[in-house]
Amino acid sequence: MTKDQHLQDQEDQYQEALVDAICNDAAAFVIDGYTREQAVEKAKAINQRQQEADTDPTSALATLAEAQSPTQHAERGAQIAAIADELREEFF
Incomplete structure (x- = not known):
């Protein structure tokens, strides 16, 4: 694997994580x-x-409400995963 391929793989993984x-x-x-x-x-x-x-x-932006992820509903983990999969297919 070339350096360019490795870099591209890393970028792809980062985008998928986003x-x-x-x-x-x-x-x-x-x-x-x-x-x-x-x-x-x-x-x-x-x-x-x-x-x-x-x-x-300054790390001040990280404290703003608009930079906070929503509370994950642990008791609804399977439902969140299913909805997330549907959203991925529909919007990405």
């Missing part, structure tokens, strides 16, 4: 009563804020 995080957050929002479209948009906005917070030297 999509997974967005879908899991969006699934929690769906359970909380948001439409699927609203949930995905809200989850994308949160993910963007979290990425901005990663480069903030």
Whole structure:
């Protein structure tokens, strides 16, 4: 495997992890009563804020409410996973 291929694989894995995080957050929002479209948009906005917070030297952005993922419903883990899979297929 060349360095370029390895770098591309790493980038692909990173992008997949972002999509997974967005879908899991969006699934929690769906359970909380948001439409699927609203949930995905809200989850994308949160993910963007979290990425901005990663480069903030003061770490202040990470404390803002709009940079916080929703509370995951542990008792509904299977339901969240199923919704997240559906959202991934529909929106990504």
